[in-house]
Amino acid sequence: MIETRKLKQEVTSGEGALVILKGIDMAIYAGESVAIVGVSGSGKSTLLGMLAGLDRPSSGEVFLAGTEITALDEEQRALLRGKQVGFVFQNFQLLPSLTALENVMLPLEVKGAKEPQVRAAQWLERVGLAGRATHYPLQLSGGEQQRVAVARAFASEAPILFADEPTGNLDSRTGEKVADLLFSLNRESGTTLVLVTHDPKLAARCDRQLEMEDGTLREVALA
Amino acid sequence: MTLSVKSDALESGASQSRSARSLALKLLWRDWRSGELNILIAALMVAVTTVTSIGLFSDRIRNSIQDEAGSLLAADAQIRSRSAIPISAELRQQAESAGLATADIVTFQAMSFGNNDALQLSAVKAVSPEYPLKGELVIADQPFGEGRSVQTGPPPGEAWIISRLFLSLGVDIGDTIGVGDANLRVTAALITEPDEAGSFFDFNPRVMINTADVEQTGAVQLGSRARYRLLLGGDVEPFKAQVEDGLRPEYRWADVRDANEGVTSALDRAESFLLLAGSLGVMLAGVALALASRRYASRQLSHVALLKTLGLTPNAIARLYAGNLLILGVITVFAGLVVGWVLHWAFLELASGLLPRELEPAGWRPLWIGLLTGLVCLMAFAFPPVWVLRQVPPAKVLRSELEGGTLSQRVVVAIGAVAVVGLVWFYSGDVLLTAALLGGGLIALAGVSLMAAVLIRVVRRYGSRLGTTWRLGLSNLQRHSRQNAFQIMVFSIALMLLFILTLLRSSLIGEWQQQLPEGAPNNFAFNIFEDEIDGFQGILDANDVQREPLYPMIRGRLTEVNDEALTDRLDRLQPSGDDFRRELNLTWSDTLADDNAVVEGDWWEPGDAERNLISVEQEFAEQLEVGLGDALTFTIGGQQVNVTVKSIRSVQWDSLAPNFYVIFSGPILDGAGAAYITSFYLDADQKPLLAELLRQHPTVSVIEVDAIIRQIQDIVGQVTVAVEFILGLVLVAGFIVLLASVQATLDVRLVESAILRTLGARAALVRGGLWIEFASLGALAGLLGALGAELALAYFQTEMLNLSWTPHPLLWVTGPVLGGVVIGVIGVVSTRRVIKVPPMVVLRSV
Numbered sequence A: 001m002i003e004t005r006k007l008k009q010e011v012t013s014g015e016g017a018l019v020i021l022k023g024i025d026m027a028i029y030a031g032e033s034v035a036i037v038g039v040s041g042s043g044k045s046t047l048l049g050m051l052a053g054l055d056r057p058s059s060g061e062v063f064l065a066g067t068e069i070t071a072l073d074e075e076q077r078a079l080l081r082g083k084q085v086g087f088v089f090q091n092f093q094l095l096p097s098l099t100a101l102e103n104v105m106l107p108l109e110v111k112g113a114k115e116p117q118v119r120a121a122q123w124l125e126r127v128g129l130a131g132r133a134t135h136y137p138l139q140l141s142g143g144e145q146q147r148v149a150v151a152r153a154f155a156s157e158a159p160i161l162f163a164d165e166p167t168g169n170l171d172s173r174t175g176e177k178v179a180d181l182l183f184s185l186n187r188e189s190g191t192t193l194v195l196v197t198h199d200p201k202l203a204a205r206c207d208r209q210l211e212m213e214d215g216t217l218r219e220v221a222l223a
Numbered sequence B: 001m002t003l004s005v006k007s008d009a010l011e012s013g014a015s016q017s018r019s020a021r022s023l024a025l026k027l028l029w030r031d032w033r034s035g036e037l038n039i040l041i042a043a044l045m046v047a048v049t050t051v052t053s054i055g056l057f058s059d060r061i062r063n064s065i066q067d068e069a070g071s072l073l074a075a076d077a078q079i080r081s082r083s084a085i086p087i088s089a090e091l092r093q094q095a096e097s098a099g100l101a102t103a104d105i106v107t108f109q110a111m112s113f114g115n116n117d118a119l120q121l122s123a124v125k126a127v128s129p130e131y132p133l134k135g136e137l138v139i140a141d142q143p144f145g146e147g148r149s150v151q152t153g154p155p156p157g158e159a160w161i162i163s164r165l166f167l168s169l170g171v172d173i174g175d176t177i178g179v180g181d182a183n184l185r186v187t188a189a190l191i192t193e194p195d196e197a198g199s200f201f202d203f204n205p206r207v208m209i210n211t212a213d214v215e216q217t218g219a220v221q222l223g224s225r226a227r228y229r230l231l232l233g234g235d236v237e238p239f240k241a242q243v244e245d246g247l248r249p250e251y252r253w254a255d256v257r258d259a260n261e262g263v264t265s266a267l268d269r270a271e272s273f274l275l276l277a278g279s280l281g282v283m284l285a286g287v288a289l290a291l292a293s294r295r296y297a298s299r300q301l302s303h304v305a306l307l308k309t310l311g312l313t314p315n316a317i318a319r320l321y322a323g324n325l326l327i328l329g330v331i332t333v334f335a336g337l338v339v340g341w342v343l344h345w346a347f348l349e350l351a352s353g354l355l356p357r358e359l360e361p362a363g364w365r366p367l368w369i370g371l372l373t374g375l376v377c378l379m380a381f382a383f384p385p386v387w388v389l390r391q392v393p394p395a396k397v398l399r400s401e402l403e404g405g406t407l408s409q410r411v412v413v414a415i416g417a418v419a420v421v422g423l424v425w426f427y428s429g430d431v432l433l434t435a436a437l438l439g440g441g442l443i444a445l446a447g448v449s450l451m452a453a454v455l456i457r458v459v460r461r462y463g464s465r466l467g468t469t470w471r472l473g474l475s476n477l478q479r480h481s482r483q484n485a486f487q488i489m490v491f492s493i494a495l496m497l498l499f500i501l502t503l504l505r506s507s508l509i510g511e512w513q514q515q516l517p518e519g520a521p522n523n524f525a526f527n528i529f530e531d532e533i534d535g536f537q538g539i540l541d542a543n544d545v546q547r548e549p550l551y552p553m554i555r556g557r558l559t560e561v562n563d564e565a566l567t568d569r570l571d572r573l574q575p576s577g578d579d580f581r582r583e584l585n586l587t588w589s590d591t592l593a594d595d596n597a598v599v600e601g602d603w604w605e606p607g608d609a610e611r612n613l614i615s616v617e618q619e620f621a622e623q624l625e626v627g628l629g630d631a632l633t634f635t636i637g638g639q640q641v642n643v644t645v646k647s648i649r650s651v652q653w654d655s656l657a658p659n660f661y662v663i664f665s666g667p668i669l670d671g672a673g674a675a676y677i678t679s680f681y682l683d684a685d686q687k688p689l690l691a692e693l694l695r696q697h698p699t700v701s702v703i704e705v706d707a708i709i710r711q712i713q714d715i716v717g718q719v720t721v722a723v724e725f726i727l728g729l730v731l732v733a734g735f736i737v738l739l740a741s742v743q744a745t746l747d748v749r750l751v752e753s754a755i756l757r758t759l760g761a762r763a764a765l766v767r768g769g770l771w772i773e774f775a776s777l778g779a780l781a782g783l784l785g786a787l788g789a790e791l792a793l794a795y796f797q798t799e800m801l802n803l804s805w806t807p808h809p810l811l812w813v814t815g816p817v818l819g820g821v822v823i824g825v826i827g828v829v830s831t832r833r834v835i836k837v838p839p840m841v842v843l844r845s846v
Helices: A044-051 A074-084 A100-111 A116-126 A142-155 A172-189 A200-204 B002-033 B038-073 B089-097 B163-169 B211-217 B237-243 B261-309 B314-353 B365-391 B409-428 B431-466 B468-479 B481-515 B530-542 B566-573 B618-624 B688-696 B706-744 B746-758 B763-800 B809-830 B839-845
Strands: A002-013 A016-028 A033-037 A059-064 A085-088 A160-164 A192-196 A208-213 A216-220 B077-081 B101-113 B119-127 B137-140 B148-150 B158-162 B176-179 B182-192 B206-210 B227-233 B251-255 B523-528 B551-561 B584-588 B596-601 B613-617 B631-636 B639-651 B662-664 B675-681 B701-704
Touching: A002 A044, A016 A044, A016 A216, A033 A044, A033 A200, A044 A059, A044 A160, A044 A192, A074 A085, A074 A100, A074 B261, A074 B314, A085 A142, A100 A116, A100 A142, A100 B002, A116 A142, A142 A160, A142 A172, A172 A192, B002 B314, B038 B261, B038 B314, B038 B365, B038 B706, B089 B101, B089 B227, B089 B237, B101 B163, B101 B211, B119 B163, B119 B211, B158 B163, B158 B176, B163 B182, B163 B688, B176 B206, B182 B206, B182 B211, B206 B211, B237 B251, B261 B314, B261 B365, B261 B409, B261 B431, B261 B481, B261 B706, B314 B365, B314 B706, B365 B409, B409 B431, B431 B468, B431 B481, B431 B763, B468 B763, B481 B706, B481 B763, B481 B809, B523 B530, B530 B675, B530 B688, B551 B566, B566 B618, B613 B618, B618 B639, B688 B701, B706 B746, B706 B809, B746 B763, B746 B839, B763 B809
Parallel strands: A033 A192, A033 A208, A085 A160, A160 A192, B119 B206, B158 B182, B584 B662, B613 B639
Antiparallel strands: A002 A016, A002 A059, A208 A216, B077 B227, B077 B251, B101 B119, B101 B176, B101 B227, B137 B148, B137 B182, B158 B206, B176 B182, B523 B675, B523 B701, B551 B584, B551 B631, B551 B675, B596 B639, B613 B662, B631 B639
């Protein structure tokens, strides 16, 4: 489903070139849930950005759902994202001027799907926030906001879901609830889940764990 | 595989654009409701409103003034024959086929005969039935009686004569007088002719007859000194363009501009001012718009990144935001046009007491200009930051520190400067004014930003000894010193523009009103002979009448300049104005009148009276290319008089005191044959004194110029009202800039204050710190604004408006105080949220 070949990322700063990704080869298969773990600054989020086509590497190739996204321009990548990819972010990334329901409708509207309102309402119900449909993000708690974000990610019905520290901004109890929701919906929809976290408990719930360390990636053998 | 995705992507792109549109409208609606777009809308609205209402207002006033000035010609334009050649029928034909109304005037001198063998040389004016095409002809049923206005001149067989001629001819209404060989019945007293300004110095009393009776008088024959005028009414400009170049040398085109120099120079100055004010208003609004748009765009950065992760393409993003801005812009521009119209209308209603009469309607042009201004402002100021949103990297959702999708300040300033220069050039069509504004603007930008940085450092160094609150406020100032230097620059330029306009306005209005103070002379008297001086002055002085000095006056022709015949010289130079071949009124005087100023050379020294020197008027000197030391030859009373130019004077022609092109240093031909001229002021109650004066001095000619004075005063009144109104609009624009500029840095300040609050700072400390920060910013800006305004005013007053330079000491005090208070209040009010709302809410919402 996702494959990288010799994926490299370098940034040049004042003190010279800094290599963030040192030629990563990896593959993630359809339906898998994979955790990318590692300490802060190890390049986890950068890798996630590359895999999801949010960013371009210095060199190397990334294949997403069979398409070499590193060969597409931003215009084509955006269209591909709209079809293939859903996101959950650490800081929720809800649009403050839209209600909970409207935030869930966003990817549907972007795709031009039919009856976005009905489908978004169903997804809000599935995350247990039917009663909060007309609330604005600022009127919701952190946990509720992240549940709206989860509903938005699944509403696009994309086969691949990327989650960047989905519980990072939440207390452990709320985080656990959101994680439960994320994994159960993932199972029900059969999506491929790629999750970046430094929370070992969350990582442990995935089928596979990959550890980023000093710009390289290695498979963590599971007990 | 890749190919199929691409074609798939294209299909999906089409459906994306459809549904993205409804999303876009929803986002627009929400942003509008949350007040996010308020400043942007207000700024655009003010730009359009200012330009539209200035345009409508000045268009209407210009039309009215033209209409009024037109009445001074009794037409929109005249074609005058310099010599006794009738205007060709062909020219009249051309005018009529160009859709213009025409009328004829023939003026000539003829003897009038009254009862008991009384006779008087009179200035006959024969008019065709269409006369006057503009303005009012006023007659009365009794000499010196109550006037009523009429639409046409006297019918054939009748004559209208001015009141004093009734006395000198010993006739009454209904009597028959002889005009040359014609016998005509006197049916009315002529009170005012619209175009009498042109006949100021017709010495002899006026008799108005019908053109049909001219032949019968026998006074107009080959070689006689008749003058012909063809009056034109309607839109004369196209016709002027068509015929002016091919006009025979004997003919001269005269239009509104020539009708009254005083009025047109006041009008020109008012137009320059309004133009300047309007341009500055647009500049201010443009800055506000740019700031507001930049802030709006920067608040959209993370949203754009999110929308991109959801699959919205860069093109769709550009379409979404650009489309929204366009919708918003077009609605706002049209609203601005409507508001501009309503404002100018409401203001005219309010000012209706001050205005003399209903103004002429405006054309479409102001609305077009308003529309264009709005669109240019939208494109140049609001569009760029929004357009580059397409470049926001989608990975910004993961790492918010990622840059991209914003424009550098330099690019923004460059685009804005091009737009402003383009607009000013478009409004004024004046390269010089545009260049002055551009140059001044660049110097102001560079100077102010440099000085702002220096001032911030100085204030920080010495101000922090004043206590905790001060230290906090001033360290804020220093911490964002680059941003604050920019903000001071914006503030100070806004304040500078406001100071300039306010001060220019007072000096302009003051000067206009000074030109025609209460009691400006409203009567001219001439043909006062030496032995009548004492008696004439005696009557005026006994009745406490304010009067100007008496000047001797003698008629003479200029014949040679530096041994070149005047005719040859005029043909060579082809001056555009007066024809100096005519008889000129010459005088001599040992004192320089208050409304004259020597601009080159020196006024008389003792002993000059015997040296045959002259002082010539500036325009006269320019048109004839006469300079200091040149030798001029006049023919006066059949004798040649050789003189040398000693000085060149500027003359304030609109002062309504007697003024002369040429003043001699001593009596001309020993004073033989001179008659005296003066002007004096009579109020309405004193008018009967005129009849008394004329009874006792029947040979003296008096002309009443109340109508002209009233016209000039009306115009000054209208222009003053316009200036006040425009200033008000520009003030609003300035206020919006200040607001936009404070808003631009609001987020940072809110966050910092919220952090301070979480660290336990009391509300009073935070509020005090903000007060000090904003007030110091404002005071520094006010100081720089005052400096800039003083420099700019010196330039405008001396170079552009032909006024003299005066310093404004008060400005240096009010500038900083006003800046401090206004910016302080705006700043503290805008940030009041930080004290009222729990800090966590502030931190979460920003």
